[in-house]
Amino acid sequence: MxxxxxxxxxxxxxxxxxxxxxxxxxxxxxxxxxxxxxxxxxxxxxxxxxxxxxxxxxxxxxxxxxxxxxxxxxxxxxxxxxxxxxxxxxxxxxxxxxxxxxxxxxxxxxxxxxxxxxxxxxxxxxxxxxxxxxxxxxxxxxxxxxxxxxxxxxQKAVEAVSRTEPEYYPAENGCYDVVLWDFGAKQNIIRELNRRGCNVTAVPAMSTAGEIIALHPDGIMLSNGPGDPQDNPGVIEELKKVCGENIPTFGICLGHQLLALSQGAKTGKLKYGHRGANQPVKEMDTGRIYMTSQNHGYAVLSETLPPDAQMNFMNLNDKTCEGVSYRNMPAFSVQFHPEACAGPKDTEILFDRFLKLMSDYRAG
The missing domain is CATH 3.50.30.20 (Carbamoyl-phosphate synthase small subunit, N-terminal domain)
Known part of the structure; x- marks a missing residue:
């Protein structure tokens, strides 16, 4: 009853x-x-x-x-x-x-x-x-x-959801080694990387820069996760060190926010957030509109981005920042979820862009 x-x-x-x-x-x-x-x-x-x-x-x-x-x-x-x-x-x-x-x-x-x-x-x-x-x-x-x-x-939202030990997810005929920095990672991020030939080592949120660099990754994926991004000063400091190594990096959702914070930008809380599979986003360079899946209550404040960063995706409902690319390092990030099949598959191309970054990195 x-x-x-x-x-x-x-x-x-x-x-x-x-x-x-x-x-x-x-x-x-x-x-x-x-x-x-x-x-x-x-x-x-x-x-x-x-x-x-x-x-x-x-x-x-x-x-x-x-x-x-x-x-x-x-x-x-x-x-x-x-x-x-x-x-x-x-x-x-x-x-x-x-x-x-x-x-x-x-x-x-x-x-x-x-x-x-x-x-x-x-x-x-x-x-x-x-x-x-x-x-x-x-x-x-x-x-x-x-x-x-x-x-x-x-309190301590990321610590509550992140894994406690590294886990390895090999791809069939894997040709790239990617470290997934787990702040509350969705499983489909791993599936999308595996599908593209990436062996994935998922590491806890509290991993140090030294531990991540020691894995010699071809690329680093910064995952989604819960809570206020500014509640993670230790992660932000370690991420700043990792960025200094110029390893190809792709951030999603919380990973996008943490990457921006590590480069000196600021984040703010939205009135009621973006949560759902029907959020329209515009790519600034092409003018193309994507329907995206989102789940976040905070956003990167575009006016606080450093000179070497630019907003490359914008939310069409409230004009907030939905993506950033960086000129001083091989890194980009998005606020929405390209692994979530909202379009249903239109923003999957971002994983392919990540692979292109890793390919260029290998080529020197």
Whole structure:
């Protein structure tokens, strides 16, 4: 039998719904964000970048194609809770191995449904991303409870999701050796590199520059990940040292932000972020428009880029920076996810550009 659950927001509003998945035995805190993807809920659930967040799906029906482990982006679920308008109890897909309710119980993740997700999304768009909590306690809520919500903050997000030991993923007939610096890497980044003949050594976020350089890579991939990029001063310092070696480097999402910070740029928090598979981005050199998949709450401030860097991709909704290329080193980065098949395959060319950088690097 479903519990009656309340979502309490830091602006004082609350919404009532019903639970599925793991029961809410204590208050569940998180940053409440929405994602506009109409498909790909499995990738959302297993994306480490959602660590510490309560994720709202704007698409009303979720779970209709079940649980498919082959599509997972990591070994675990890192979000704090999941909110949908309606969840499908009887999925239909020949690849399905279960349903959302059972999966969430196994992973100890609470779900909330029968809630007006359209209204909730409008609230977030107007007020901005805010903290919230799931609770069984009925209203009213005291001002002290609301104030404590405002003080909540995700801590050590990258450390919480990164692997603890290096792992090797060989490619069939591998011809390049790539170090994947794991800040919360999605599995499809490894798949795309392997598919192009890259042997991948994934290393923990807390790896030193010396450890990475000692692997003698042809290239370095900076992965996606959760949290405020400025919360990683140690990583930024080590990345600055690695950049001094002029090894071809490609950054995605958090990796893009950390690379910019290592070169003296600044980042800032967006009002409600970009999360979904339908974000239009313009390539500045060609004028071509791409539909991209995104999941981030922070952006590189283009006006703070150093003289040797230039913005080469721009978000067409809010004109924020979506990509940077560097003239002083063989490096580039993008804020969106070229491995996520949003177009569905139009931005995969960025992996090929990375291979071209490594080829030129080898040629001297």
């Amino acid at each position: 479903s519990q009656q659950i309340y979502l309490v927001l830091e602006n004082g509003e609350y919404l009532e719904g019903k639970s599925f998945g793991a029961p809410v035995s204590e208050e569940i805190l998180g940053e409440v964000v929405f994602t506009t993807g109409m498909t790909g809920y499995l990738e959302t659930l297993t994306d480490p970048s959602y660590y510490g967040q309560i994720v709202v799906q704007t698409f009303p029906l979720i779970g209709n194609y079940g649980i498919i482990p082959e599509d997972f982006e990591s070994r675990n679920v890192f979000l704090s809770a999941y909110i949908v308008r309606e969840w499908c109890q009887n999925p239909s897909n020949y690849r399905s191995e279960g349903n959302l309710d059972t999966f969430f119980k196994e992973k100890n993740i609470p779900g909330l449904y029968d809630i007006d997700t359209r209204y909730l999304t409008k609230v977030i768009r107007e007020y901005g991303v805010m903290n919230g909590k799931l609770t069984t306690k009925a209203p009213p809520y005291t001002q002290a409870e609301i104030e404590s919500l405002k003080q909540s903050r995700v």
